[in-house]
Amino acid sequence: MPEGDTVWQAARRLHEALAGKALTRSDFRVPKYATVDLTGRRVLSTVPRGKHLLTRFEGGLTLHTHLRMEGAWKVYGTDERWRGGPGHQIRAVLGTADRTAVGYRLQVLELLRSTEEERVVGHLGPDLLGPDWDPERALANLFTDPARPLGEALLDQRNLAGIGNVYKSELCFLLGATPWLPVGALPADRAEKLPGLAHRLLESNRDRPVRQTTGLHRHDLFVYGRAPRPCLRCRTPVRVADQGDGSQDRPTYWCPTCQTGPAPAPGAPQRWRERYRRTPT
């Protein structure tokens, strides 16, 4: 799953390539919109909302896309070769006189009236990288279900929008709590720091090509993707296990020494291991 900063960067790429220009090419390669042609319409903007992208066109139309696990928007110059994947993975092409944006493997692609955007993003909690960021509300949302494991509450975009699997593990490490600790059991001083910490992490990575949470010169991440290497603070081997509701399990990393709280027993099944080893985001 992409993190909010990845989506923010994609939105900026699309905005810089298309905004203010008229479309010279419009091609939606999904059955529902196969006959839609937006050629001639001016693109107004692309904005990120949590992990959703909203591309607005004149005439009150919005293209809503979501990258989910595999999706990507790439931007090419007129003579550039498209290298984002095989042709059958392309879901949308939006071209102007000098730039072409190509959407690969987009799991969500829908056109709607711009006045109806709330329908697709209205459920989101405060956006960590948005103008609506509201730390008090994010904290209140996180605590509406005190029994919920911290890691799951952080990933729930209705609480606060923008945290994916990488920041989930890193934030739990920085809070000194395992991802399985019930939110309500988080000590008050650490809970209060949570929204600010999450906001700083995403904000400081917004413009970085490589995600960095440690502030250390030689290591970008504290725990994510590092099992079974030693913890950067205490040298205990970092551990990994699934966390989720069974349908959407995510590999979750933690240090059993630096982080307090419940955790799966060592040797618990790790079905994800082969599947995720090569795609650690």
Ligand SMILES: [Zn+2]
């Ligand atoms: Zn440690």
